[in-house]
Amino acid sequence: MTAPVKVLITAGALLALAALAAACGTQRINVASPSPLHEGAALFNQRCSGCHTLSYAAANGSASNVRSGQFNNGPNFNVRCERPVDRVLYAIANGGFSGQIMPQNIVVGQQAADVAKFVATYAGRQAPKVPGAIQCDQQPVGTITTSQSSSSGGATATTRTALTPGQGGIPGATTPAIGANKKKKK
Numbered sequence: 001m002t003a004p005v006k007v008l009i010t011a012g013a014l015l016a017l018a019a020l021a022a023a024c025g026t027q028r029i030n031v032a033s034p035s036p037l038h039e040g041a042a043l044f045n046q047r048c049s050g051c052h053t054l055s056y057a058a059a060n061g062s063a064s065n066v067r068s069g070q071f072n073n074g075p076n077f078n079v080r081c082e083r084p085v086d087r088v089l090y091a092i093a094n095g096g097f098s099g100q101i102m103p104q105n106i107v108v109g110q111q112a113a114d115v116a117k118f119v120a121t122y123a124g125r126q127a128p129k130v131p132g133a134i135q136c137d138q139q140p141v142g143t144i145t146t147s148q149s150s151s152s153g154g155a156t157a158t159t160r161t162a163l164t165p166g167q168g169g170i171p172g173a174t175t176p177a178i179g180a181n182k183k184k185k186k
């Protein structure tokens with residue numbers, strides 16, 4: 001390789017690096033202000049970005065590589081659809097859906113509602129297209145129902161409302177009588 005070619009390649013690589021660095025440095029919240037959605041994005045950036053990725057809130061906390069990921073890295077909301085909004089509010093109050101890893105009630109009350117609306121509106125915009133599945137932006141964002149918002153009150157919340165079939169219970173499920181599943185003795 002001749003010297004001028006080497007210089008050109010090095011210069012090109014440096015330019016590419018500079019462009020990358022600039023892109024990182026300029027990432028910021030990408031939701032018009034003032035609006036409750038911007039409020040939600042700002043809160044997401046402060047409270048959720050350590051564990052979740054969502055470009056509209058300049059958040060990069062999800063694991064970028066399964067090998068280097070940590071157990072508490074949360075889902076990447078650039079690609080994961082989170083509709084309707086009630087689902088997000090439930091996850092905030094419950095600590096994700098399993099309630100095992102993500103802390104509960106990181107935001108409560110109106111702040112939780114703002115964050116939930118922001119996530120439901122902006123998550124899933126880079127979701128891969130799956131044939132036959134409804135695209136995220138075609139699914140309704142929905143509205144926050146009162147039973148959910150009362151349980152998101154954190155310390156001031158009163159008793160939690162019991163799950164009704166529509167909220168994830170199993171419709172028509174009954175508790176089997178004790179011993180019903182025991183194998184018959186031979």
Ligand code: HEC
Pocket residue numbers: 044047048049050051052071072073074075080082087088091092095096097098099100101102103106107115116119
């Ligand atoms: C300490 C890390 C951490 C923080 C902080 C955190 N999360 Fe999570 N989150 C997780 C993990 C891990 C999961 C997956 C939990 C599971 O499967 O049990 C999760 C799951 C979720 C889910 C359910 C996603 C799905 O489709 O399964 C939602 C919604 C969510 N988080 C929203 C939020 C919001 C909003 C905030 C900020 C208010 C937040 N998270 C802060 C770690 C975190």
